[in-house]
Amino acid sequence: TFDYHPEGDATSDIIKSLDMVFCFASLYFVFQAHRTVAEQHLLAVHLVVNTPLASGWRAARLHVLRKPAFWVEAVLTTMHLPPTVTFAVGAEAISGWLQSPGNYVLYRGENLMSVLSMLKIYQLWPLLRELCFWDLPKRHFVGRMTKVTLGSTFALKRMFNSSYAVFYVGVLWFFWLMAFGYVYRNVELTACLYPSMMLADGTYRDPLCARENSWMWLQQGRLQRKINDYTMFSAVWAVFVTSSTVGYGDYVPTTGFGRAVMTLVCTAGIMAAGLLTATIIVDLQWTPTEQSVLLMLERQKARRQMRDMAARLIATCWVRRMRRLGGLRNDPEYAHQVKVKFRHVLELSKSDTEKLGGVGRKIATVSKRTRESRNALDELFELRGDDSSLSKRSLEP
Template identity: 30%
Template structure:
């Protein structure tokens, strides 16, 4: 609070001005990885005396085991959906920071904002176009963009125009494909008969065969 500064960058021939406090806030959001420890403990909380079991069975109840345990039952679908949505929200915040130029703020004092390529952006091989409309960078629009991107649909109604935004989009694409595959695996695993259900079904089939 009370500190602000502007960083002028030239990205693909376009002038983009970043506010330092926005960049620092985005970097601070990366600390959410600390929540993953709590998430791991929550996943493994239902396993009694797991530390004793790990000592005698030589099984590491770490991230790998937690991820495998995460993909069991219908709870896996809810957990993966929550992780996916959380990742999209954090990434969407990063995209907004990179794609929004401070030149669109009335309080910006950077002299570079008076240049034409600060308001009229262009990409190699394309015509000039206006910088992102602030309405296009609303959180609902960004979440829509990343959901469509992470499922590899990609309508093209919104796309990144800066190096930072494109980097975030590439990461979201690969992670989103992984989440899609894991969610599909979780649904498949939840729909497979358990051993108890298979035995019960076999007994029912035998009893029905006796009645014929």
């Protein structure tokens, strides 16, 4: 609830109680996950060195408790604000370079803990990583034999090189837009503008909220009244516009934390845009199978054009002979040129492209030879200079 109640709030206490239960339940699963990893390590050592497993299973739990990584994750997992506990922290928001005094912002404890709780999202990644590897049998054995670490980097490469890479990038972009939007909204809210901050006698619970710079903020070089925007849509829109490097200017970060969040948003947005572009380019490239199919289709197209040109050549010679426009029998020079050109067309149509290097070169060669054959036949039709009898209309029958 976007309000400040130092004396306690029933709705907030219920939410905090549920959050506390989920935090300690998550701690149990975190411990079990670390214990499973420790047992897998002990099993791998047993297979290599043949150490006894009986003592190893009992030592797995102690091994987890000695790991600093487990305690760091445990602190992040159990980090919450207990019921009936609330506080507020005031700070001078950054409103310009070396400007003093700056805009005064009062952060409510619930808002700060909500931002810190977003760090727990990383716990979803191990689950997604295992889902990425679930269809790979004997991956641990193969990884040890090849000395390839099947970790997060390998999982990301497999995801972004699959046929669903564009979908994964889109989901990732949407996910971090929502996460950064939620954080940005919380760091831009000031508790001085909460309804219950002002008491019945006109005073504020926090004396510093009575100062002018607690509600009149310097934004874009002008003094403007600070307004708390509680909608998630506005925060996500601001993050999206900033990440896409458009920057309409309708939403501007006014606090130091807000600018820090937008700095991360810009960096992540550039990376996401580049990743999306690279993924689309990879998807649009020809696969070896598609290149083979394209070569087969180009061959069929070339053969059809060769047949059409041969039929056109025969029809042209027949029309010339029947219309007495200079037959082959009465013009030896023309007959010789016809034979040479027709032999050249046949050689091009029968040429083999299998000895060429790559598939792309084969396709380009077939297309080039088809154009050369068409040009050679056009030159043949122009030998006599009588275009009226060589038109397509006269050859249609």
